[in-house]
Amino acid sequence: MTSPDNHVAVIGAGPAGLMAAEALAHGGVRVTVYDAMPSAGRKLLMAGRGGLNLTHSEPLPQFMARYREAMPNLQSAIEAFPPEALRAWCEALGEPTFVGTSGRVFPKAFKASPLLRAWLRRLDAAGVRFAFRHRWTGWDAEGRLLFQTPGGTSAVAADATVLALGGASWPRLGSDGGWTTLLADKGVEIAPLRPANCGFTVAWSDVFRTRFEGQPLKGIALSFGPHSLRGEATITLAGIEGGAIYALSAELREAVTAKGEAVLHVALRPDVGRAELVKRLSAARGKQSFSNFLRKAAQLPPVAVGLLQEAAIGTGQSLSAMPPQRLAEFINAVPIELTGVAPIARAISSAGGIAFEELDPDFMIRKLPGVFAAGEMLDWEAPTGGYLLQASFATGAAAGRGALRWIARSSF
Numbered sequence: 001m002t003s004p005d006n007h008v009a010v011i012g013a014g015p016a017g018l019m020a021a022e023a024l025a026h027g028g029v030r031v032t033v034y035d036a037m038p039s040a041g042r043k044l045l046m047a048g049r050g051g052l053n054l055t056h057s058e059p060l061p062q063f064m065a066r067y068r069e070a071m072p073n074l075q076s077a078i079e080a081f082p083p084e085a086l087r088a089w090c091e092a093l094g095e096p097t098f099v100g101t102s103g104r105v106f107p108k109a110f111k112a113s114p115l116l117r118a119w120l121r122r123l124d125a126a127g128v129r130f131a132f133r134h135r136w137t138g139w140d141a142e143g144r145l146l147f148q149t150p151g152g153t154s155a156v157a158a159d160a161t162v163l164a165l166g167g168a169s170w171p172r173l174g175s176d177g178g179w180t181t182l183l184a185d186k187g188v189e190i191a192p193l194r195p196a197n198c199g200f201t202v203a204w205s206d207v208f209r210t211r212f213e214g215q216p217l218k219g220i221a222l223s224f225g226p227h228s229l230r231g232e233a234t235i236t237l238a239g240i241e242g243g244a245i246y247a248l249s250a251e252l253r254e255a256v257t258a259k260g261e262a263v264l265h266v267a268l269r270p271d272v273g274r275a276e277l278v279k280r281l282s283a284a285r286g287k288q289s290f291s292n293f294l295r296k297a298a299q300l301p302p303v304a305v306g307l308l309q310e311a312a313i314g315t316g317q318s319l320s321a322m323p324p325q326r327l328a329e330f331i332n333a334v335p336i337e338l339t340g341v342a343p344i345a346r347a348i349s350s351a352g353g354i355a356f357e358e359l360d361p362d363f364m365i366r367k368l369p370g371v372f373a374a375g376e377m378l379d380w381e382a383p384t385g386g387y388l389l390q391a392s393f394a395t396g397a398a399a400g401r402g403a404l405r406w407i408a409r410s411s412f
C-alpha cells in the first residue's frame with residue numbers, strides 16, 4: 001500500500017523526472033521534485049527552439065531499433081508508454097500533435113513552452129511540490145539526501161528516490177554529469193558520458209573556415225563505411241555538424257576515438273548521375289574562372305565549391321587539372337578527414353551513463369535499494385527524431401511506477 005505519508009524525492013525536473021513525478025502523484029504518494037536550476041525543463045525548452053520533436057510515427061519495431069544495443073533494456077518501458085500514448089498525453093494537456101513530412105511528431109504549437117506550462121500546472125494541481133536551486137550532492141550517514149541550497153545544506157528523508165539528472169550535453173541548462181562521481185563512489189558502474197548527436201572537428205584552412213563558417217551543405221549524401229544517408233550538414237569554425245552528421249555520429253565517434261581520425265565521404269550532387277555530371281563538366285569553360293564554371297556546370301553553391309577545393313588541396317590534387325570523369329567522381333565522394341569529436345557541451349545528447357546491468361526491471365539501482373534512475377543518465381543513445389524524448393518520458397514513467405511498487409512492497 002502507498003499513502004500520502006510516503007515521501008518520494010524526484011531529483012531532476014527534466015522530461016524524465018517530471019514524468020516520474022506524475023506517475024508517483026497518481027499513485028497517491030507525496031512527491032517533491034528537486035532541481036539545481038531555478039526552474040524546470042530547461043533542456044526541454046531548448047529542444048523546442050527549433051521545433052519540439054517529441055517522438056516518431058514509424059512502426060514500433062523500426063522505432064525500437066534506433067536504440068541499438070540498449071533496445072532490449074528500453075523495450076518494456078517504451079511498450080508501456082509508446083509514441084501513441086505520448087501523443088495522447090500531449091493532447092490531454094491541450095497540445096495536440098502532428099506528424100511532419102519526415103514522420104517526426106511535433107506539438108501543433110511547435111515549441112515546448114505551452115506544453116511545459118500546462119504540464120507544470122497539472123503537476124501542481126496533483127500536489128507535486130517543487131524545490132528549485134537544490135543541487136543534490138549525495139547522502140549523509142543516515143541515508144538522507146543532501147542538497148546544496150542558497151540557504152546552506154539541507155538533508156531530506158525519502159522513502160524512495162528517483163534520479164533523473166540527465167546527461168552532460170549543454171551543461172548550462174542544468175545537466176552537467178556531476179552525478180557520475182556520486183554514484184561511482186557507491187560502486188555503480190557508469191559508462192563514461194560521451195558526446196552523441198554531435199559535431200566533429202576538421203582541420204579546415206583559415207581561408208575556408210572564415211569564409212564558410214555557418215553555411216549549410218544541403219541535399220547532400222554522407223557515407224562512412226557501410227553507412228550512408230541523405231541530409232544536411234553545416235560548416236563550423238572548428239569542423240562540421242548538422243542533422244546528417246548527427247545521424248552518423250555514433251559510428252564516427254567510435255572510429256575517431258579508436259583511430260584518432262575518420263574519413264567521411266560527401267556526395268554533393270547525389271541526385272545527378274555520373275554520366276550526366278561528366279557531360280556537364282565536359283562543356284567548354286570559356287573565359288569563366290574554374291570556380292564559376294564548376295558552380296554553374298555542376299550547380300554547386302560556393303560552399304560546396306570551397307569544400308571541393310579544400311579537399312583537393314588536402315589530397316594533393318588540383319581540381320582544375322582533373323579530367324571530367326575524375327571531377328564527377330570527386331564531386332560525389334569528397335573526402336573529409338575528421339580529426340576529433342566536438343565537445344560534449346555542444347552535443348545534442350550524451351552516450352554512456354548508468355549501465356543497465358546495475359538496474360532491476362523496475363529501473364531501481366540494485367546496489368542502492370529504493371533509488372531509481374531514468375532518462376538520459378542511463379546508458380543508451382539514439383539519433384535525433386524524437387527518440388531521445390520518447391525514451392526519457394517512458395523511462396521516467398517506468399521508474400515512477402517502479403518506486404510505487406517498491407514503497408508498496410516495503411510498507412507491506
Ligand SMILES: Cc1cc2nc3c(=O)[nH]c(=O)nc-3n(C[C@H](O)[C@H](O)[C@H](O)COP(=O)(O)OP(=O)(O)OC[C@H]3O[C@@H](n4cnc5c(N)ncnc54)[C@H](O)[C@@H]3O)c2cc1C
Nearest residue numbers: 012014015016036047053136166174175375376386388389
Ligand atoms: C539543443 C537541443 C535540442 C534537442 N532537441 C530534441 C528534440 O527535438 N527531440 C528529442 O527527442 N530530444 C531533443 N533533445 C534531447 C532532449 O532534450 C534530452 O534527451 C532530454 O531533455 C533528456 O531528459 P532528462 O529528463 O533525462 O534530462 P534533462 O532534461 O537534462 O533534465 C535533467 C535535470 O536534472 C537537473 N540536475 C542535474 N544534476 C543535478 C543535481 N546534482 N542536483 C539537482 N538537479 C540536477 C538538471 O538541472 C535538469 O533540470 C535536444 C537537446 C538539445 C540540447
